[in-house]
Amino acid sequence: MFFRVIPKSVIPDLVRGLAEQYEVVGPVAKGETFVYAPLADAADLRLDYDTTALPAKRWFFPESEALMRFRVSDNAVVSESLDTAPRVLFGLHPCDVNSLLLMDNVFLGETPDPYYKARRDNTLVVGVSCTPGEYCFCDAWGTDETHWGFDIFLSDIGDDYYASIRSVMGADLVDRYVPCRAITDEDTAAFQRRTAEFKAAFTNGVDTSQLPVLLDAKFDSEIWDKLGEKCLGCGACSMVCPTCYCFDVHDELDADQLGGTRVRTWDSCQFKQFAAVAHGQNFRDTRAARVKYRYYHKQWGYLSKFERVLCVGCGRCTRACKAEINPPRVVRALQTGVVD
Amino acid sequence: MTVPTYAAPVAANPYRPSPARITSIIDLTPQEKLFELRLIDDAAREAFDFESGQFVELSIFGVGEAPISISSAPSKQGFIELCIRDSGDVTGAMHKKRCGDIVGLRGPFGRGFPFADMKGHDILLVAGGLGIAPLKSLINHIHDDRHEFGKVTILYGSRTPSEVLFRRQFDMWQHREDFDLILTVDQPDETWTGETGLVTKLFDKVDVDPASTYGAICGPPVMYKYVIAEMRKKAMDADRIYVSFERRMKCGIGKCGHCGVGHQYACIDGPVFNYWEAMNLQEAI
Numbered sequence: 001m002f003f004r005v006i007p008k009s010v011i012p013d014l015v016r017g018l019a020e021q022y023e024v025v026g027p028v029a030k031g032e033t034f035v036y037a038p039l040a041d042a043a044d045l046r047l048d049y050d051t052t053a054l055p056a057k058r059w060f061f062p063e064s065e066a067l068m069r070f071r072v073s074d075n076a077v078v079s080e081s082l083d084t085a086p087r088v089l090f091g092l093h094p095c096d097v098n099s100l101l102l103m104d105n106v107f108l109g110e111t112p113d114p115y116y117k118a119r120r121d122n123t124l125v126v127g128v129s130c131t132p133g134e135y136c137f138c139d140a141w142g143t144d145e146t147h148w149g150f151d152i153f154l155s156d157i158g159d160d161y162y163a164s165i166r167s168v169m170g171a172d173l174v175d176r177y178v179p180c181r182a183i184t185d186e187d188t189a190a191f192q193r194r195t196a197e198f199k200a201a202f203t204n205g206v207d208t209s210q211l212p213v214l215l216d217a218k219f220d221s222e223i224w225d226k227l228g229e230k231c232l233g234c235g236a237c238s239m240v241c242p243t244c245y246c247f248d249v250h251d252e253l254d255a256d257q258l259g260g261t262r263v264r265t266w267d268s269c270q271f272k273q274f275a276a277v278a279h280g281q282n283f284r285d286t287r288a289a290r291v292k293y294r295y296y297h298k299q300w301g302y303l304s305k306f307e308r309v310l311c312v313g314c315g316r317c318t319r320a321c322k323a324e325i326n327p328p329r330v331v332r333a334l335q336t337g338v339v340d
Numbered sequence: 341m342t343v344p345t346y347a348a349p350v351a352a353n354p355y356r357p358s359p360a361r362i363t364s365i366i367d368l369t370p371q372e373k374l375f376e377l378r379l380i381d382d383a384a385r386e387a388f389d390f391e392s393g394q395f396v397e398l399s400i401f402g403v404g405e406a407p408i409s410i411s412s413a414p415s416k417q418g419f420i421e422l423c424i425r426d427s428g429d430v431t432g433a434m435h436k437k438r439c440g441d442i443v444g445l446r447g448p449f450g451r452g453f454p455f456a457d458m459k460g461h462d463i464l465l466v467a468g469g470l471g472i473a474p475l476k477s478l479i480n481h482i483h484d485d486r487h488e489f490g491k492v493t494i495l496y497g498s499r500t501p502s503e504v505l506f507r508r509q510f511d512m513w514q515h516r517e518d519f520d521l522i523l524t525v526d527q528p529d530e531t532w533t534g535e536t537g538l539v540t541k542l543f544d545k546v547d548v549d550p551a552s553t554y555g556a557i558c559g560p561p562v563m564y565k566y567v568i569a570e571m572r573k574k575a576m577d578a579d580r581i582y583v584s585f586e587r588r589m590k591c592g593i594g595k596c597g598h599c600g601v602g603h604q605y606a607c608i609d610g611p612v613f614n615y616w617e618a619m620n621l622q623e624a625i
Contacts, residue, residue, distance in 0.1 A: 067355050068353075068355070068356060070402070071401070072402045074359070074442050075357070075400065075442045075443055076359060076401075076442075080353060106594070106595055107595065110594070111593040111594070112352075114352065114353050114354075216622065219622050245595065246598070247591075247596050247597070248590070248596070249355075249405065249596070250404060251404055257402070260401065260402055262355075262401070267596070267597070267598075269597060269600070274588075274597075274598060275588055275598065275600070276588065277586055277588050278406075278427040278431070281586075283561075283587065289623075296602070296603070296622065297597075297600060297603070300603050301604070304603045305603075
């Protein structure tokens, strides 16, 4: 990795330069919150945002997408297409950059998903440092830092950004569009100071000790019944989660019934039919079983395959859940045996 | 600015079903039919290499997809047999198909039975109801390499005589010397001359050499615990008892999440697990 110092004042120039070749998507204000949206104007970019309501996953794995067009008569695929539009996601926080790496394990690992891969291959990622918000607990999983998964990462050091350059494309963009200089020892010292302040600012301490053991040892604990009673089964936690990748596929027939579109949509293990099979059998028939599975999979199932937990501590589910079920609280319940 | 979206060709698309023609349909029971399918594309047909216990996604455009275990043996080249109960949208649509119609297949998916490891050993197969469908592939495969196995015992339980699958073939097999096949039904009628009661009752009639026996079990979820207990009573090792799980395998490639069982996915880590693995899987048995 190599580094540049970029004055904050030239970021709009960088965005305008990028917009010549790319669709630039970044955090913009929407009501009282922020969303990732295509930037109509470089001035709309709000790098001082807290956390967007929805994660960045939709730019790689949209909430709904056509997989293929089909013809009914001979069960044939008529067409398939990939979204290869050149795009820049500008301003992802470390949690959201890390979430892409977790998604990559699923969608780019064994048997790559061509739809996800096309978008990932054609999207540049520019990260930016942040300050911990009310719900943030990325420090619990070590996802408060990111060292790959981006092209450029901008760390705030006052009037400038301390930019980590991860890819050839990232280096090319910085050199083309903005005046910048090599780092000095003073810049690195400022970066270290900012990092220390950042780490000290977290307030949602989460004790993650021995979670895989606790998830198995307390699989039949009544904490799950308690949480199941609270859960509304709305699935909001999955929709706002940057790492929830489960999906459903269904066919939409055209009005003439001769052809149609096979469509993929986001799904959630919190929905009752998620684990249902034929003959009326449902392997997770209760809300307690479904709430438990969400945590069991994220903190243990995924970990057993990829050596990371499937959570980046962004706090979006904490904000979205009307029943106040969230990872810090569930982990506390696992540690203490009591739902507080 | 407007960004062009290019319609790029999809080179390798694991979600694209390969067209297959229905070459034979046999009514097994009022609920179940045995379909024989042939992949139309030569390259796809030649590349279709599977293990007993694996499954395919049956794809009927306009209706959807359903995971179906393969009933034919890998030793049968060029054709794939699927035993399908009319129990949902896709299987219902399949039951309305006729010979010559085209459907789609994706797969094969998952981990099957360890056929190579099983060679040289006695085999004890226990099926309940539609659970005979994946075991039929293993039975046929063993049949085609019969000289490589020791004693082969098949215990197969059904609810009623009319629900016994592959009944004509099994009636004949009851007279074979190289397979010990015992059928039982829970609710006999006046025509039934075989055993009655649950499949676990048949263990009294079976001699097992635990040091050289592999077990394979498939049936309704409620059955596993009891059949495994019988096998354990016969002192069979946990890692030589194999079970096949039904879950909602939707994508077949470990992505959609629907077939999670404990910390694993049935579609890539299973659907066949040995009992030692299954013991360590929450929600499994």
